[in-house]
Amino acid sequence: MVSALPLALPDDAFAPFGPEGLSAGDTAWVLMAAALVLFMTPGLAFFYGGLSRQKSVLNMMMMSFGTLGVVSVIYVLWGYSMSFASAHTGTGDILGVFDNPFALFGLSPLLETKEIGENTLYVLGGFGTVPAIVWAGFQLTFAVITVALISGAVAERMKFGTWLVFGGIWATLVYFPLAHMVWGGGLLSAAGNGVAAKLFGVNEEGMANVAPIDFAGGTVVHINAGMAALVLALLLGKRTGFGRMAYRPHNIPFVMLGAAILWFGWFGFNVGSEGAADMIAGQVWVNTTAATAAAMLGWLLVERIRDGHATSVGAASGIVAGLVAITPACGALSPIGSLILGVIAGVLSALAVGLKYKFGYDDSLDVVGVHLVAGLWGTVGIGFLAMETGLFYGGGIRQLVVQVVIALVAVIFTGIMTAIIAFIVKPLGWRVTAEDEDTGIDETEHAETAYELV
Numbered sequence: 001m002v003s004a005l006p007l008a009l010p011d012d013a014f015a016p017f018g019p020e021g022l023s024a025g026d027t028a029w030v031l032m033a034a035a036l037v038l039f040m041t042p043g044l045a046f047f048y049g050g051l052s053r054q055k056s057v058l059n060m061m062m063m064s065f066g067t068l069g070v071v072s073v074i075y076v077l078w079g080y081s082m083s084f085a086s087a088h089t090g091t092g093d094i095l096g097v098f099d100n101p102f103a104l105f106g107l108s109p110l111l112e113t114k115e116i117g118e119n120t121l122y123v124l125g126g127f128g129t130v131p132a133i134v135w136a137g138f139q140l141t142f143a144v145i146t147v148a149l150i151s152g153a154v155a156e157r158m159k160f161g162t163w164l165v166f167g168g169i170w171a172t173l174v175y176f177p178l179a180h181m182v183w184g185g186g187l188l189s190a191a192g193n194g195v196a197a198k199l200f201g202v203n204e205e206g207m208a209n210v211a212p213i214d215f216a217g218g219t220v221v222h223i224n225a226g227m228a229a230l231v232l233a234l235l236l237g238k239r240t241g242f243g244r245m246a247y248r249p250h251n252i253p254f255v256m257l258g259a260a261i262l263w264f265g266w267f268g269f270n271v272g273s274e275g276a277a278d279m280i281a282g283q284v285w286v287n288t289t290a291a292t293a294a295a296m297l298g299w300l301l302v303e304r305i306r307d308g309h310a311t312s313v314g315a316a317s318g319i320v321a322g323l324v325a326i327t328p329a330c331g332a333l334s335p336i337g338s339l340i341l342g343v344i345a346g347v348l349s350a351l352a353v354g355l356k357y358k359f360g361y362d363d364s365l366d367v368v369g370v371h372l373v374a375g376l377w378g379t380v381g382i383g384f385l386a387m388e389t390g391l392f393y394g395g396g397i398r399q400l401v402v403q404v405v406i407a408l409v410a411v412i413f414t415g416i417m418t419a420i421i422a423f424i425v426k427p428l429g430w431r432v433t434a435e436d437e438d439t440g441i442d443e444t445e446h447a448e449t450a451y452e453l454v
Contacts (some may be wrong), residue, residue: 005122025133026129026276029272029276029281030134030135030138030275031134031138033138033267033273034407035369036264036268036269037138037141039265041064042261043257043259044262045060045258046254047255047261048152048254049251049257050249050250050257051154051255051365052156052431053311054250055439056156056440056441057250057254057450058448058449058450059155062160062446064148068144069146070164070167070171071140071143072144074168074172075136078174079172080140082172083139083143083183083341091196095272102211125361129275129325130276133368137413142269146171147170147175149221149225149226149367150167150170151163152365152367153233153363153365153367153407154232154233154305154438155230155364156441157236157431157432158206158236159431159432159443159445161428161430162251162425162428165425165427166421166422169421170421175220178220178410178414182220182406187409190207190211190409192208195406196212196405199311199402200398210402213329213332214227215273215330216269216270216273216331217273218329219328221327221375222378223372223407224371224373224414226413227372227418229367229372230361230415231418231422233312233361233362233368235422235430236430239437240438244306251402255316259320261318262323263319263323266327267285267288270287270288270327272282284331286335287329287337291330291338291341291345292319292342294332294339294342294343295322295323295343295345296319296322296346297346298342298343298345299318299349300346301346302347303350315440317370318367321348321349321373322346322374324371324375324378325375325378325381326338327339327375328373328380328382330376332388333385341381344381348373349369352368352370353369354372356368357370358371379403382399383400383402383404384446
């Protein structure tokens with residue numbers, strides 16, 4: 001997420017409102033983008049639900065909808081404040097998230113017009129020409145879908161109540177701190193006391209000479225969710241028939257519908273992260289489309305060569321892999337660079353989804369193979385393909401080093417914290433019984449079935 005770059009338009013093209021410098025046009029776009037990203041979570045429910053078996057589709061969809069409830073509430077209570085309240089205090093450590101945990105309670109359009117101190121929400125202000133309250137709503141949707149993504153790794157065997165408790169704790173102790181570290185002026189940002197500054201020094205403005213790039217959430221969303229999914233899959237254990245029976249998607253049209261909704265909503269995810277309706281936003285839109293289309297073709301090519309046929313599920317999965325990979329890079333690459341990034345992401349993820357059989361972990365719906373692998377490639381690939389600082393553009397190796405470091409920090413932090421939270425939640429009971437799993441988690445956890453069949 002970068003500062004807005006103004007278009008060369010007349011002064012009255014976007015009439016400001018409220019405090020001087022806010023833009024009605026930019027604000028309207030970010031509100032629309034927030035709605036698009038919110039729509040992605042029901043889209044994910046269709047995507048995951050279609051990939052599940054018939055007797056567990058409702059539970060899979062409920063895990064997304066339940067996350068929407070829990071995370072939205074805690075984001076209003078303390079999530080936004082933990083992520084962004086210390087953005088201008090110079091707090092570069094992880095504990096900076098606790099500077100002002102309930103600051104959103106004082107956030108309103110009226111308060112935004114008052115300069116009432118260096119560390120107040122007026123200073124946090126919004127983002128560029130967008131009011132703070134609007135930016136808070138936009139960021140809420142990111143937190144929701146990040147937690148929901150993890151659920152695909154524990155499909156068909158995790159207790160619903162335990163999932164909700166885990167999701168709330170994980171968002172608080174993992175997502176919000178990592179968002180603070182990357183976007184809130186913390187360790188993985190361009191701040192003068194972040195890791196990039198420690199590696200390569202600071203400039204005259206006190207910022208890192210080589211800034212980490214994560215435009216819309218490669219570390220915060222996809223590496224974060226993918227690594228948490230891997231840890232949970234290992235700790236929760238395999239489904240009862242894993243390795244002995246085929247788990248086939250019960251409704252492939254649901255999968256295709258979910259992928260379509262995700263692609264549509266992702267324009268809010270990536271383009272909205274610019275925070276303005278400007279030329280950079282247009283570049284991000286084109287890059288997002290280019291990478292996604294190339295990744296789908298890359299995945300299908302692997303299927304065709306390896307299996308002899310290209311599948312609908314493969315096309316949908318390739319779409320998601322491309323969207324994941326371009327998320328951190330969409331503001332830094334050219335359209336041609338985005339094509340390269342995307343096709344590699346599709347190939348890597350198509351190959352990576354088979355690793356669970358080789359290493360024996362049950363990542364039910366391939367969160368690790370798609371989100372962790374494509375998220376890592378998208379974050380590290382910036383070091384090669386960034387237009388100004390990438391290795392292939394004559395920028396040297398420094399950007400690549402910084403991207404590798406922030407990816408590794410995200411992996412280590414998320415892995416350790418997720419394991420700790422998993423042991424904290426363990427007394428609640430992680431898994432349904434083997435009998436309930438065999439009967440179907442829809443019926444045993446929700447007393448419902450998706451289809452009434454005679």
